Amino acid sequence: MNTVSATSFLASKKLTLSDPDWVRYALIGLSLSIIGLFLILPLLTVLIEAFAKGWTAYSASLTHPDALAAMRLTLLVAVVTVPLTTMFGVSAAWAIARFDFRGKSLLITLIDLPFSVSPVIAGLVYVLIFGAQGWLGPWFSAHDIKIIFAVPGIILATLFVTFPFVARELIPLMQEIGHEEEEAALSLGASGWQTFFKVTMPNVKWGLLNGVLLCNARAMGEFGAVSVVSGHIRGLTNTLPLHVEVSYNEYDFVGSFAGASVLAALAVVTLVFKTVLEWKQNQELKATRQAVE
């Protein structure tokens, strides 16, 4: 019985969704060749160029003090911005999903602003505010605080471009889940924090992790906004993406592509993590579904 209904179901599905073979193969072929041409090939080129002068040159350029400084700075930026963005994202999502207030839709639009604005403008805005000729620049330099062409500026610019990642993931999720479970926790005597950590967090953890992962990838890879505020001071204000550019401009191709290979590896790691996350989430879903049947 079962097999019969299954096959007839498949057959009917085939009928409604049947494109001619050549359409299918053309579409699949097109997608694969675009991915190969624009994604795989460049990645291979990065590796080929990085190892063009052999392993020693590769490792030497990666252990060069400037390269190490760039990696350290990139890590520092990520370590500072990711928690801040996460905190912002969680509180913004909380506010938007839980409360009704004037200007709520405006806030949602504003959260998206960094996505729609060119990162260069983001950097420029900070230069205009904190730069030597900016609004607050003179005050800061009078107090001997450097923001532009220094690490704080880089962090601020990175914060700007990574703002939406966590919030965007959480807002629809929290809106969908609603707040009945939280009300239930409160009615059972839980405090606000207990409710947050024991009820809210477990419900949104996959979305949150996903947002944090994407945010981290962007924080480490951001170029435009950081480029404007950094000043490209070798060993001091060069992040890894900037280090790649600077080396390239100085015809240090091995150094440049070696840096690029690290960034590429980072992207791969991010993708792997993301896949694992999705897989785990599916496993969890499947586990509960299966037990129902």
Place this chain on the structure above:
Amino acid sequence: MSISVNHISKHFGAFTALDNISLDIPEGELVALLGPSGCGKTTLLRIIAGLEQADQGDVFLKGDKVTDKPVKSRQIGFVFQHYALFRHMTVFDNVAFGLKVKPRRERLSNEVIAKKVHALLELVQLDWLHDRYPDQLSGGQRQRIALARALAVEPSVLLLDEPFGALDASVRKDLRQWLRNLHHDLNVTSIFVTHDQEEAMEVASQVVVLNHGRIEQQGAPGDIYDHPANAFVSRFIGQTNVFDLDEHDADWLQTAGLSTAQQKGKIAHVRPHDIVIEKSTAGTDTFVTLKDWQHLGSLIRIELVKSGANGQVASVYAEMPNDQFRRLQLNRGDKVELRIRHAHWFH
């Protein structure tokens, strides 16, 4: 009084959800807040729980003023309409939640908690499901787990928001009886919200009828049915036929045996079972014909058509036991005579 609300008002923008409500509920009662949707019953329940703040008025639980207390310190058990079970926790952890979040010095040991949770799960007859997740339960099972979870913290009052609203008709019937028995055993003052008058009458010991943010009547189910305070309650609770004297029903009502001389209003409400049908004997004047009937189990619901003196046609509903109807041997289209045994008069 176990639960008292004093002059509670609540507005949502221009909409008045509750209009100066005062209500006293004695210890141990099982009270139904009954009303059509939008009448403010859920809002009132949420205000008592502390999930919503009233614009005006005070809430007292066991004599303590709790108006400004947050929900977590009101010692209430709340059962949500859609259960709101914690989806990432097992049934056991759901029920244990309220015991585990207590401050350390009040918290019971894990063994005592486990014992208590299993006892509660046995009370709701679902201990065998203790390691399942809410997704794996049926609606009726979730409802009972939600109830066990609310009872775990030993609430001084139990509040239930449309407890049977999301269940199948057959499950609902069983759960109603079960809730009534459970309340009888535990004797914790309980309020439940419902829009289903049958449910309110069947389960509650006291019914509070709400409409447009006001209390229309409060009383035992029988009182409310037999002595509705006004036309709204009379229409809302059970079936009723409405006869308006301004529309020339007076003569007819008199021929049906209802004296309009001692009338206390202009509108008569007559319950279907207060109408007696007799087969029309030849020669008598009657304007009523039998149109159709439906079987309601032990009762027959009879649809009659009354044509008034000025050609108006109106439907009248009557009810009588099955065997009595069979004895009358009536067919569709037969002329019948009516006798009205009792009516409620309203202005």
